[in-house]
Amino acid sequence: MANLPILLDYWPSMFGMRARVALREKGVEFEYREEDFSNKSDLLLQSNHIHKKIPVLIHNGKPVCESLNVVQYVDEAWPEKNPFFPSDPYGRAQARFWADFVDKKFTDAQFKIWGKNGEEQEAGKKEFIEAVKILETELGDKPYFGGDSFGYVDISLITFSSWFQAYEKFGNFSIESESPKLIAWAKRCMEKESVFKSLPDSEKIVAYAAEYRKNNL
Amino acid sequence: MAERSESEEVKLLGMWASPFSRRIEIALTLKGVSYEFSEEDITNKSSLLLQLNPVYKMIPVLVHNGKPISESLVILEYIDETWRDNPILPQDPYEKAMARFWAKFVDEQIYVTAMKVVGKIGEERDAVVEATRDLLMFLEKELVGKDFFGGRSLGFVDIVATLVAFWLMRTEEIVGVKVVPVDKFPEIHRWVKNLLGNDVIKKCIPPEDEHLQYIRARMEKLNVKSA
Numbered sequence: 001m002a003n004l005p006i007l008l009d010y011w012p013s014m015f016g017m018r019a020r021v022a023l024r025e026k027g028v029e030f031e032y033r034e035e036d037f038s039n040k041s042d043l044l045l046q047s048n049h050i051h052k053k054i055p056v057l058i059h060n061g062k063p064v065c066e067s068l069n070v071v072q073y074v075d076e077a078w079p080e081k082n083p084f085f086p087s088d089p090y091g092r093a094q095a096r097f098w099a100d101f102v103d104k105k106f107t108d109a110q111f112k113i114w115g116k117n118g119e120e121q122e123a124g125k126k127e128f129i130e131a132v133k134i135l136e137t138e139l140g141d142k143p144y145f146g147g148d149s150f151g152y153v154d155i156s157l158i159t160f161s162s163w164f165q166a167y168e169k170f171g172n173f174s175i176e177s178e179s180p181k182l183i184a185w186a187k188r189c190m191e192k193e194s195v196f197k198s199l200p201d202s203e204k205i206v207a208y209a210a211e212y213r214k215n216n217l
Numbered sequence: 218m219a220e221r222s223e224s225e226e227v228k229l230l231g232m233w234a235s236p237f238s239r240r241i242e243i244a245l246t247l248k249g250v251s252y253e254f255s256e257e258d259i260t261n262k263s264s265l266l267l268q269l270n271p272v273y274k275m276i277p278v279l280v281h282n283g284k285p286i287s288e289s290l291v292i293l294e295y296i297d298e299t300w301r302d303n304p305i306l307p308q309d310p311y312e313k314a315m316a317r318f319w320a321k322f323v324d325e326q327i328y329v330t331a332m333k334v335v336g337k338i339g340e341e342r343d344a345v346v347e348a349t350r351d352l353l354m355f356l357e358k359e360l361v362g363k364d365f366f367g368g369r370s371l372g373f374v375d376i377v378a379t380l381v382a383f384w385l386m387r388t389e390e391i392v393g394v395k396v397v398p399v400d401k402f403p404e405i406h407r408w409v410k411n412l413l414g415n416d417v418i419k420k421c422i423p424p425e426d427e428h429l430q431y432i433r434a435r436m437e438k439l440n441v442k443s444a
Contacts, residue, residue, distance in 0.1 A: 050322070050355055064314045066321065076310035089298040090284055096291045101272065134272065 005030045008044050008056040010037065012208045015067035017159035017198050019055040022074040024194035025082045025155070030057075068099055071155055084152040098138060098145060099156035105131040110160060113171040114209040117217050125171045132179045139181055143188060150192060154185075158195055161186040165202035166209040227252040228280040230266055232259055234423055234431050236380040237289040238277040243376050243421045244293050248300040290320055293373060305373045319359065319366065320377040327352045331385050334392060336439055346396055349385075353397060353405065356381065360404035364411050371415060375408075382409045383422045391433050 007023065007030050009016035023030050035044055035054050047056045047063035057064045057073065064073045075084040085092045109131055112124020135157065139145055145153035164175050164186070176183040189195050227245070229252050231238030245252050257266055257276050269278045269285040278285050279292045281299070286292050297305045307313050330352055333345045356378065359366060366374035381397075386409065389396050399406045412418045423431075 059311075062311050064311065065318060069314045069317050069321075072317070073310050073314040076313065089295050090281075090286070092298065093286045093291050093295040096294060097286070097288055100288055100291065 003061075006033060006043075006058040007031070008033050008035055008041070008047065008054050008058070010035050010054050011200055012205055013054060014159035014163060016055040017162065018067040018155055019057055019070045019074070020198035021155050021159065021194050022071040022084070023057075024197055025084070025150070025192075026074055026078040027081055028074070028078055068103065068156060071099075071152065075152070082149075084146075084155065086147070086151075095146065095152045098135075098153040101131075101134070102153070102156045102160075105134075106157070106160065110163065110167060113167045114163070115212060115216070117213075121171065125173060128167070128171075129173075129178050132175065132182055136179045136181045139185055144185070150189065154189055158186060158189045159199060161190070162199040162202055163205050163209075166206045169206055170209060170213065226280075226282055228255060229253070230255045230257050230263075230269065230278040230280070231276050232257050234428060235259075235276060236384045239383075239421055239423065240289055240376050240379060241277045241279060241292055241296070243379065243417060244296045244305060246417050246421055247303050247305070247371070247376075248296060249302060250296070250300050290317075290324070290377070293376065297373075305367075305371075305376065307367075307372070316367075316373045319356075319374040322352075322355070323374070323378050323380055327356070327385070328380055331388075331396065334388075334394065334396065335436065342394065346394055349396055350401065353381070353402060357402050357404045360408050365408065371412075371418070375412065379412065379418070379422065381405070382412055383428075387425070387428060388432055390429060391436055 005023070005028065007016075007019055009019065009032060011034060020032070033041070033043075035041060040052060043058070044054065044056060045052055047058055048054075048065045051065065053065070055065075055067055055070055057070045059073075059077065064070050071084065085095055105127065109124045109127035112120050113128055116124060142148075144150045145157070164183075167173075168175055190199070227250055229238070229241055229245070231241065231254060233239075233256060242252075242254070255265075257263060259276065262274060266276065266278065267274055269280060270276075270287040273287060275287070277289055277292060278287050279295065280286075281295075286295050293305065306316055327349065330345065331349045334342060334349065337345055356366075363369075365371050366378060382405075386397055397405055422428075
């Protein structure tokens with residue numbers, strides 16, 4: 001009997017969540033393994049010896065690292081169900097561009113909101129809101145970034161929604177007032193089983209962020 | 218050779234000394250795709266560039282039949298999917314994931330770290346050189362037993378890593394620090410020779426003398442002491 005794919009992950013990580021959503025979208029059963037960053041497993045250190053980060057998907061004994069690589073790999077390794085990309089190269093390029101935008105513009109900005117204070121936090125908030133507005137324009141009136149179906153860009157971004165409450169609490173602002181369409185989109189995505197099963201409760205994330213702030217700021 | 222309809226129009230907004238722009242030219246040339254090159258003055262960006270890449274306002278931008286694509290790695294995958302001759306990326310999902318991993322490693326780790334060498338002297342510079350070498354060692358190991366990162370022929374990672382071969386290693390001459398000495402990186406040096414044996418690469422990289430002059434002038438502008 002073939003071994004299940006193994007996902008090395010960390011429960012609050014929005015990057016790890018992307019891998020979870022991707023696997024569930026494809027109906028792939030997998031073994032979830034929680035990593036303790038103060039004591040990284042040998043398997044993690046071997047599989048991602050360069051960055052030593054999660055998520056790592058180990059499939060047929062071979063490790064795939066970096067969340068967007070994992071999502072694309074999952075799409076290509078299990079192509080029959082729920083494709084994450086349109087079939088035309090231009091649509092695929094646009095999807096890759098926007099997922100990359102999320103990584104480039106959203107990631108650092110959102111961290112500054114919950115992980116920093118003072119000027120850095122304010123700067124993060126400003127960058128975050130700018131990025132959110134650009135994404136909202138890109139979404140337009142489509143139900144998903146992928147158009148009619150939930151796809152690559154949706155997967156890359158939806159995982160941050162589990163952190164929205166934390167951003168609002170520590171950044172002291174309302175994401176909905178900046179970007180109502182994005183909130184509506186997030187609610188729509190959360191109706192999907194692959195998403196709500198993969199994202200932790202916002203309350204738990206808020207507590208996690210609070211603990212981080214207590215220990216680091 | 219794929220047929221090209223008259224309506225097929227390929228335009229590249231780029232910059233002659235940019236590794237990100239040149240990698241697109243390599244890919245297009247490898248695939249035998251004719252294109253119109255439009256040199257951008259990055260100190261005075263054209264309204265066309267700002268219109269076609271409003272998010273980042275950067276080159277390269279590929280325009281195919283009027284539709285723009287930005288971000289060099291995204292463009293490379295687009296080119297590979299649109300013109301199927303001489304594939305750049307492997308077919309196998311795992312090999313593809315590895316190629317994407319290494320490409321990002323070059324752009325986000327090696328490039329970002331190596332850039333910090335500019336403008337630094339003494340101990341600070343030594344530390345950056347050391348950090349860059351540590352990263353390059355991963356590439357070095359990847360090349361063992363291979364002519365190219367892509368195996369027996371040039372592939373995605375080779376095209377992206379021309380940044381190391383013809384930018385990082387050319388900058389060494391001017392900054393006066395051998396970041397990639399042959400005794401520590403014999404595989405990388407062997408790989409560079411293999412690249413230089415390839416007609417497409419030779420045709421598409423910036424001419425050495427002009428390129429060195431350009432780098433020197435840029436360094437001087439940044440008030441960097443050269444060797």
